[in-house]
Amino acid sequence: xxxxxxxxxxxxxxxxxxxxxxxxxxxxxxxxxxxxxxxxxxxxxxxxxxxxxxxxxxxxxxxxxxxxxxxxxxxxxxxxxxxxxxxxxxxxxxxxxxxxxxxxxxxx
Amino acid sequence: xxxxxxxxxxxxxxxxxxxxxxxxxxxxxxxxxxxxxxxxxxxxxxxxxxxxxxxxxxxxxxxxxxxxxxxxxxxxxxxxxxxxxxxxxxxxxxxxxxxxxxxxxxxxxxxxxxxxxxxxxxxxxxxxxxxxxxxxxxxxxxx
Amino acid sequence: xxxxxxxxxxxxxxxxxxxxxxxxxxxxxxxxxxxxxxxxxxxxxxxxxxxxxxxxxxxxxxxxxxxxxxxxxxxxxxxxxxxxxxxxxxxxxxxxxxxxxxxxxxxxxxxxxxxxxxxxxxxxxxxxxxxxxxxxxxxxxxxxxxxxxx
Numbered sequence: 001x002x003x004x005x006x007x008x009x010x011x012x013x014x015x016x017x018x019x020x021x022x023x024x025x026x027x028x029x030x031x032x033x034x035x036x037x038x039x040x041x042x043x044x045x046x047x048x049x050x051x052x053x054x055x056x057x058x059x060x061x062x063x064x065x066x067x068x069x070x071x072x073x074x075x076x077x078x079x080x081x082x083x084x085x086x087x088x089x090x091x092x093x094x095x096x097x098x099x100x101x102x103x104x105x106x107x108x
Numbered sequence: 109x110x111x112x113x114x115x116x117x118x119x120x121x122x123x124x125x126x127x128x129x130x131x132x133x134x135x136x137x138x139x140x141x142x143x144x145x146x147x148x149x150x151x152x153x154x155x156x157x158x159x160x161x162x163x164x165x166x167x168x169x170x171x172x173x174x175x176x177x178x179x180x181x182x183x184x185x186x187x188x189x190x191x192x193x194x195x196x197x198x199x200x201x202x203x204x205x206x207x208x209x210x211x212x213x214x215x216x217x218x219x220x221x222x223x224x225x226x227x228x229x230x231x232x233x234x235x236x237x238x239x240x241x242x243x244x245x246x247x248x249x250x251x
Numbered sequence: 252x253x254x255x256x257x258x259x260x261x262x263x264x265x266x267x268x269x270x271x272x273x274x275x276x277x278x279x280x281x282x283x284x285x286x287x288x289x290x291x292x293x294x295x296x297x298x299x300x301x302x303x304x305x306x307x308x309x310x311x312x313x314x315x316x317x318x319x320x321x322x323x324x325x326x327x328x329x330x331x332x333x334x335x336x337x338x339x340x341x342x343x344x345x346x347x348x349x350x351x352x353x354x355x356x357x358x359x360x361x362x363x364x365x366x367x368x369x370x371x372x373x374x375x376x377x378x379x380x381x382x383x384x385x386x387x388x389x390x391x392x393x394x395x396x397x398x399x400x401x
Contacts, residue, residue, distance in 0.1 A: 032368060035167040035349055038155070038187050040133030042171060053359065059359035068343065068368045070322045076364030080333075083319060096385045159400035160319035168320070168347070168370040190358035228399035229319070231371045 003028050003048070012075040013108040014081040024051065024075040024089050026099055032067040035044050048099075050092040051075050055105075077089025081107055130178045136198060139186030145216045149223070149246045151179065153187040154199055154209040161229035162208045172232045175239065182243050214246045280392040282373035284344040291342055291349035296378065302386055303378060309389035311377040320369035320395040325351070327377045327389070336361035337378040340374035345373035371395050 004027035014020040026048060033045025045067055053061040061077055084106050091099040136152065143150040153170075155162040169175060179185055188195045190207055202211050203213060205227050212224040224242040243249035285300055292298050298334040312326040329336050339361065341351040347370060354363040360380070372394045 005262065021364075025363075032167060032348075034171045035163075036171050037135070038131075038189055040131065040170075040185055042186060055358070058358075060342055062355045063354045063363065063365075067348050068351050070366040074364070074366050076326070076362070077356070078362035078395055079326075080360065084357050085257040089377070091158075122322070156400065160321050161322055161399050164319045164395075167368065206399045208399060227266075230395045231397065 001097055003091050003093065004055070004098055005089060005091055005099035005101035007101040007103040008037060009087075009089060009103055009105060011108075013106050015108045016081055016083075018081050019050045019078055020081055020105075022053065022077045022079060022089075022103075024077075024091075024101065026073055026075075026091055027100075028091075028093065029074065030069050030071050030073055032069075034053060034067075046094045048093045049092050050075065050090075054088040056087075066098075081105065083107070115172055129251065130184060131176065133185040133187035136186045136188055136194070139184045140148070140213075140220065143184040143213070145249050146184070147215075148161075148184045148204045149243065149248045150186055150213040150220075151183045152188055152198070152211040153194070154188050154190055154201065154204050154205040154207050154211070156190045159243065164229050165235075167210050169230060169235050172236070177231060178243070179207075182248050183239075194217055210240050212246060214248070218239065254265055263305050279319070280374040280390055282295060282345050282371070282392055285373070287345045287346075287375075288342055288376065290347055291380075291396050295340060296348050296351070296380075296386070298386060303388035304385065306379070306387035307391065309377050309379055311375065311389040311391045313391040313393045315392075316394045316396060317369065318396050319389065320397075322366050323369050323377065323393055323395075324364070324366050326364040327362070329387075330375065331361060331381065332380075333358075333360050335382050336379055337382050339363055340378040341365075342365075342376040342378065343369055344372045344376070346370045365367075369393060369395050 002096045006025045010021045014027045028048055030047040031043050031045055032047060035043045037043055047067050047069060048065055051063040051065065052059060063075060087103050087105060139150050188198050190196055190200050208229060209227045210225060211222060213220045214223050223246045226238060259350045275326045288301055292300060308330045308379045310328045314324065324388050325341060327339055336356055337355045342349045343351055352365060375393060381387065
């Protein structure tokens, strides 16, 4: 099942040379592998362990989160605006499920 | 006839074996039966799905290796979700102020006796210490 | 959320303060667990805590108090030119798995923000690997409140 992935830029339209934040929000339980269910059984680990950011097809940043990321996680990055283009964010969890979100960077 | 008997006893055997898994948690009635049958203290754990403090207990404290080992070796855990009707009735009967709550019961002289309780989340070290104290007080952990 | 949360960490902490006195607290961070951290540093970086150099070039922002540990914001920013930061690593001393995340900025600025789970009150570490092979350290501490829902 695809991981629902939302990508947002702040400010939405930065000026050339200005820094901006790229925030990713994913819909995922990020099971740490230590949580007990109502029957006392340990729920197996399944968390997003790879976050890749691409700009115009080129990889520009990578995060490898561990088991202690919150459910429905947020990942925040910062870039300097140089040219307009498309950001693609790719996520992957331990079970092999993936998510993808894109957003366009337009300069003010 | 013989085959019939085997068929009948197999599920019972399986149930008896499964019942010996004290690493898991049981519904209230099953936990009390097990506690009585095995001379163990019952920890009635009241929780609710929307309470972040229960989530914290489930994720880090009750799953801590030392905590879960002590529970498995000495206790029977009754898991009571207060979002169910049965859970609400039990919460009222035991007058628990909220979740997470832990009520400790020992079967003595033909009746269940409450030997301790606490309300609210705990750090792992504190929870472990309190479990040991209650365990000793209930006479199921030696002196 | 239908709950009235109660907090009593403050009372416990004040009690501890009265018992242990101020000097003991002045030394270490609250929620420090160097033995647990050391294992994670060895595993992730092959290094020891003593190989890390505290640096004020790293700004690690953690809340002083978090209500339960399920969703604690963490933010780190390194005041070094882009290209000089190879990786940023975050650790929580008290977590069963202390390693929170590894971030490789590549073409991004040396900044990372996320939300993490904390097992309990813990020291948090940001370890920055520079392009020239140094390991810089910044520490913070977040107190995770205990409580219940009525």
